[in-house]
Amino acid sequence: MSPDIGNQPVVIYVAIIVFALTALGTAIPKALGPISKFMGEWSTQRRVAAIERDDADIADMKRQVAYLTRRLHRMDEREQRWRRELNQHVAWDTTAITVASRHGAELPPVPPLMTPDPEEAETNHG
16 A cells, blocks of 8 residues: 555645745745835934045034134144243343343342243253
C-alpha cells in the first residue's frame, strides 16, 4: 500500500507554513514601505534641522569673534595712544615740577596714573 501524501498531517502543516511565510514575505515589504519612508523623511528632517542650528551657532560665533577682534584692536590702539600721551606728560610734568620747585612751591607726591585693573596687576608680572 502506498500512503496518500494528502492525508499526512505533517505535509499539510508544512504546506500551510510555507504558504504563510511566502505571503508574509511579500506583504511585509509592502506594509513597511510607508513606515520606512516616513522614518527616512523624519530622520532627514532632524538632520537638516540640526545642521541649520549648527550653521546658526557658527554664524553667531563668527559675529562674536569679529566683534571681539574689533574691540581688541581698539583697546590696543587706546593703549598705544595712552603710552604716547604718558611719555609726553612725563616730560611736561618734570618741567612743571622743576619750575614750581624753583619758585618755592611745595607739591604733594605725584598720584598714580593709569594703574592696571586689580586682576591685571595680579596676572602681569612684568
